[in-house]
Amino acid sequence: MSAFVIVSVLQGFFILVDEFFFHMRRGLPRWERIGHPVDTATVIACLLFLYFTEPTPLNTGIYYAMAIASCLCVTKDEWVHIKVCTAAEMWLHAVLFMLHPFVLFTAMNEWQTSKPMFLVVASGVGVFFVYQVIYWNFIEAKLRHHVQESRHRHFTKEELYEYFGE
Template sequence: MLASWPLLAPPLVQALAMVFDEFYFHRQRGLGAWERIGHPLDTMTVLACLAWILFVQPSQRAVEIYVVLAIVSCLFVTKDEFVHARRCSSAEQWLHALLFVLHPLTLASYGLMWPAIHLGDSELPSFLRATRPLTTFVVGQSVLTTAFLLYQTIYWNLLRRRSWTPMRPSPDVR
């Protein structure tokens, strides 16, 4: 597992940045309808990638489909930027830029872990030999991502629904 630590870094850093974005910036400014619906959809695109690598054996065709899923996810998460330009502080926009850099790195990391989920150690390059920890990591990330999706959907669309504020620029947005 120690040899594969570089593969773990992007998902872990992305998770920390997402938690900060959600529990600091989003709670501070609230989310409008576009983001309340769009953010869970963003999470679903990541879950589609994770589900693919957990349930599908790697093959030439499967890798091609994963690459398409990952590209769609990377493009899809940018859909909110016209809203963020009007609503977010420069600090939150910087964090979003960091998340946009981490997103494809995270999906690439998962893609590189994919063989370790389905193949035996003897079939893997040395940096992926520790199949069980990598599998556990991806399964754990899938569980946490599913929990985050449920949180986003329930909290923002049911519990906080009545506390929406009209869209207005953040004080430091020019």
């Protein structure tokens, strides 16, 4: 099995733990609901670039720039995360920050031999991207709005009598 596939699966596992354990527990503020899909899109862009291009000196330089930009992009939120994340979530982010460049640079090292896997991994990451955008910006936002609305709703006496059966 290729190193790219191994580190991609490992990073995917830790991202899912972050998403479904930490993010679901604490919710995401607006800057994360927007920023996380941007991070995900940078990974997709890198993998699709490798899939659709050949390794020339120019393309290699472009890829290095894209990969470095992606690595910097995923760290953009950490100065704010310290205010909303637990120590365990911060540790998991550190693990993800270590894996991120490994995914991108093992992909580059396997540019000729793993092209089909770039498309497979990019597709999986693409599904996660769609989930991030739709769930956090539409579904969860609407649920949060309804919960807040119900907490602040004032009931009439008739509604209370009807509810309690009196």
